[in-house]
Structure formats: C-alpha cells, structure tokens
Amino acid sequence: MELREYLEQVDAAYETLSGGVLEERLLFLVDDCRQTYGQESAPYASLLGELGAYCRGQGRYEESETYFRQALELLERTAGKESVAYATALGNLASVHRFAGQCADAEREYAACLALYRRTVGTGDVLYAAGLNGLSMVYLDQNLLLQAARLQTRAAEILEGLPQCRDELAVSLCNLGLLLRQMGRLREAEEKLSRSVALFEGELGTNTPHYHAALNGLGAVDYSAGRYRQAQSRFRQAAQAAERLYGPDHWECRVAREHMELARRSAEAGRQRRSG
Numbered sequence: 001m002e003l004r005e006y007l008e009q010v011d012a013a014y015e016t017l018s019g020g021v022l023e024e025r026l027l028f029l030v031d032d033c034r035q036t037y038g039q040e041s042a043p044y045a046s047l048l049g050e051l052g053a054y055c056r057g058q059g060r061y062e063e064s065e066t067y068f069r070q071a072l073e074l075l076e077r078t079a080g081k082e083s084v085a086y087a088t089a090l091g092n093l094a095s096v097h098r099f100a101g102q103c104a105d106a107e108r109e110y111a112a113c114l115a116l117y118r119r120t121v122g123t124g125d126v127l128y129a130a131g132l133n134g135l136s137m138v139y140l141d142q143n144l145l146l147q148a149a150r151l152q153t154r155a156a157e158i159l160e161g162l163p164q165c166r167d168e169l170a171v172s173l174c175n176l177g178l179l180l181r182q183m184g185r186l187r188e189a190e191e192k193l194s195r196s197v198a199l200f201e202g203e204l205g206t207n208t209p210h211y212h213a214a215l216n217g218l219g220a221v222d223y224s225a226g227r228y229r230q231a232q233s234r235f236r237q238a239a240q241a242a243e244r245l246y247g248p249d250h251w252e253c254r255v256a257r258e259h260m261e262l263a264r265r266s267a268e269a270g271r272q273r274r275s276g
Helices: 003-016 019-037 042-057 061-078 084-099 103-120 126-141 145-160 166-182 186-204 209-224 228-246 251-275
Strands: none
Touching (some): 003 019, 003 042, 042 061, 042 084, 061 084, 084 126, 103 126, 126 145, 126 166, 145 166, 166 186, 186 209, 209 228, 209 251, 228 251
16 A cells, blocks of 8 residues: 555544544554555654554543654654654654643744744745644743734735645634634634634534634634623534534533523623613
8 A cells, every 4th residue: 555545544544433443443554554664664654643643632642752753763764854754743743742731842843843844845835834833832832922823823824825725724713813812802813713714614614623612712702892692692603513523511512601601691781781
C-alpha cells in the first residue's frame, strides 16, 4: 500500500470505529506500514504521527509525546531537519506539549516550526496558518490575549486567500471571535463568529465542536450586550449542537443549558423591571 492509502485507511477507521477497536486498527496499520516500508522510513514516521494524534485525543499525553518524538527523530534521519515533514512533526510535538500544559516547550517548538515553514512552503500556505493557530492557542492558555489575537488574525487572513481551505477558515474565525469576545471587542467578535457559523451551516456541515463553540460565543456576545432573549436562543442552539455531538449528558450540553437558563432569568428580570 502507498502512504496515501494508509492515510485513507486511518480516516476510514475514525469514521467507522471507536474505542478499543479503533485503537487496534490504528496499531495494525502502523505495524503494517513498518513491515512494508521499514522502520527507517518516512511513511512509517507519518503513521507514528497518526498514532500520536490518537493518543493526544485520548488525553494520553506521555504516550502521544513518545510517538511524536519517534516520528520527529525518524524524519530527521530520513527527510532531514529542513523538510516540510519535519516541520509538521515538530508542530505535532508542540501541540501535545500545549495540551499537557508545557507552554514554554510548546512555544519554542511552534516558533521553530513556523521558521521552518517560512523557509520551505512560505508564509501564504495553510501549514503556516496552522502553525500560527497553534502558537496563538499557546498564548491564549497563558492569557496573553493580544498576542494570541494578532497571530489568529494573521492565520485567518492567510486562509481567506485559500479557497480550498474553507474548513480551516471557519475554525480560525471561530477561534478569533472567541478571543475578541474575551478582550471585550464585541462587535468584531460577533462579525467573526457569525461568519464562522455561516460557513458551517452553508458549506461545511455542523457536526463539529467548532460550530457549537461559535454558537456559544455568539450567545456570550449577545449576553454581554444585554440582548438576553437573543442570547437564550443562541445558547439553545449551542446546547442542541452539543447534544448531537456528545449526547445529552455531556458537560458541554449541561454548560450550554445553564447559560440558556441564565439568559432566560436575565431576560425575565429585565422584563419585570420595565413593567414595574
């Protein structure tokens, strides 16, 4: 099998399997790739990266870091430290350090990743935008909102010029809108979040956590602006979107319903003040 076919098999596994069965399938594909291409090959490094991403998604950060480091070291020997593949693997390692709360390591690795992308694919590529997004999230985790917003704005500007990257643009606009809301820049936040929602609803589909996040962000913007009825409607939509994704008992659903109830009570209190 070619590497492209292995990656297609990985995508198919995510679409059709879950839990331990999914992990077993991924492990099988990684081992099969190793046997096909050898333990010192770039395709095997790519499959190790897929396994690292799976463990990261499961919150198993130590295992994820191990797989990402193995992929990085292998790509250094096969593709070289000046390759796009090496830069991507470095970004993967940065991402798991970010999730694990190791912000200094993540910041250093994302900076190195971006420098390498500048030398290889340039600053107008989707990979460079992805690196900017990752570093932006590291700054957000440290409550450095201005720096985070600056990088996320640049990422969105790059993606605006790439018609084939509408999904990535919707996610970047959602992230930027949420940042702007935290900064109190409500008008700008509403503009970005509304565009993100429109992209998901009109082109990309709504079965994604970022659609729920954008709706929730719009609800928060409306609430901050005193538009409580509108906020209640947005939070209701967010709760419904979260329920479709996670089920009715997930904490994201509970939080959205709590926000909806808070907006309802605020709207009722406002109505009573006006009538009194």
